Amino acid sequence: MHCIRCRAPANVEVRRRRSAFCAACYPGWFRNQVERAIGEEEMFTRQQRVLVAISGGKDSLALWHALLGLGYEADGMYIRLGIGGYSKRSQAASEMFAAKHGLTLHQVDLKAEYGYAVPQLRNQRRGKPCAACGTVKRYHFNKVAVDLGYDVVATGHNLDDEAATLFGNVIHWQTDFLGRQGPVLEATHPKLARKVKPLYRLAERDTAAYAIIERIEYILEECPMAVGAKSLQYKDALNRLEEAQPGLKQRFLAGFLNRGKEALGGADPVTIRECAECGQPTTAEVCAYCRMRERKRRQLEQKAAAGS
């Protein structure tokens, strides 16, 4: 196999595109894909300030790296979720990347600022804190972006992530979620930041290849709390189908965005108002984050009462 750009021996194959690249040409193709997603979906311009949601993994760091390479103004933000050694190592990778490239990395420390970490937020029924962790991350990324005047929050969600989320929503016919899924989430309230996913057309292995070739030191391990998560089952199912039908994931996601989403009629427009507790944007009286914190506070009180 040879690089489709320079005919040198290829190092990276992109099977769904029937393409292959050498290590020298690949990063350019990758950044070009990012640039096209940003341009075609009108995600942001070079005059705007982007806040990249950083986890220390390959996707978020590859995204940050690519945005800088493309000349965008992008700062990072990391949330200390308090998930033991995993969090320590991902924080170190994020800080090292920022330091190496002389970048600004905002941080929120959950435990220090709010008194609890993600492992304490386990769902009673399912035993996984993944849903709560999502609420925590969405809340803080949005709040910091709005408070510090960023125009947009960019996340490292890739094709595999988006296809797996779509798959989960379709399997359960979550028509509300389906109507809202897409590479751009508009800000429909002054306290709501615009959310974009510049990697949504690049596969997980594409970003891994970019990170390796660009010598980005990311944390390889997956979050230990996510083991057995349904999203991983959906990724696995899609990966097997992709093996037999290269391009299936991309067609699944593109077909949804081009035809399925419209056929599903989109989500009903929701009214955003300010949370009665914290003032952050929400569709409810009290936001999901405040409700979660209240539940946690009551649990701790009951525990203390039972222990005394």
Add this chain to the structure above:
Amino acid sequence: MHCIRCRAPANVEVRRRRSAFCAACYPGWFRNQVERAIGEEEMFTRQQRVLVAISGGKDSLALWHALLGLGYEADGMYIRLGIGGYSKRSQAASEMFAAKHGLTLHQVDLKAEYGYAVPQLRNQRRGKPCAACGTVKRYHFNKVAVDLGYDVVATGHNLDDEAATLFGNVIHWQTDFLGRQGPVLEATHPKLARKVKPLYRLAERDTAAYAIIERIEYILEECPMAVGAKSLQYKDALNRLEEAQPGLKQRFLAGFLNRGKEALGGADPVTIRECAECGQPTTAEVCAYCRMRERKRRQLEQKAAAGS
């Protein structure tokens, strides 16, 4: 594990329903499920004449057996597709079942009546005759049902079949097909038979268990032409997910029928007219079956010309 009806040791587990049955109670539960599907979806009554599409496999024979057990008037119809030994063995199983129970089995012989069999209908691009075979079967089951005055055609499509078809249509966002998928297909033209799927809520292993307990001698092998078919890949993917999330297939299909289909707005109503060639109902000027036969005829002519 014990039978939920009589507490005897269980022989069959229906995991998605958290149920188990002994061999004596199971057939009653199975037929009850068939009866409920027929009743709730208003498929047909005991005063109507049902034509069961018979393949010789477990699903169609289990369906025929269950309908008779429930007191319905059901004849069978078998199409000799000409797929070598597989067709010979499936024809024998179908004829044996009919003879054993003193039933009427109509037959259409493709090769004898039309000069070709399914293996000759390979798709040029994909090399599989599955799509053409579907056209052949739909055409003849419909024609025989209408010609002989049956009220409805019943097919043995089970939960796994329906979930896999739905999966394939969703993966490729075939919104037209999605709008038409369901357990009942109404007759929208005098020459179009009503189509129903009384097993659509029963899993493949449920019908296998029924066939074994009721000592139905069905053909075990799958069609050799279907090896590697995408529908089998989708079944495999769903089976793996079902392992991790029992009931997922049923929820996927039920969620579609209850919410997704409506959200997708249904298919645009199509106008049915009579084929200019054969007079059978179609949405086009010339029906898919006649177009296929015409292509086949031209191919054979070209071959003959090249050989002379």
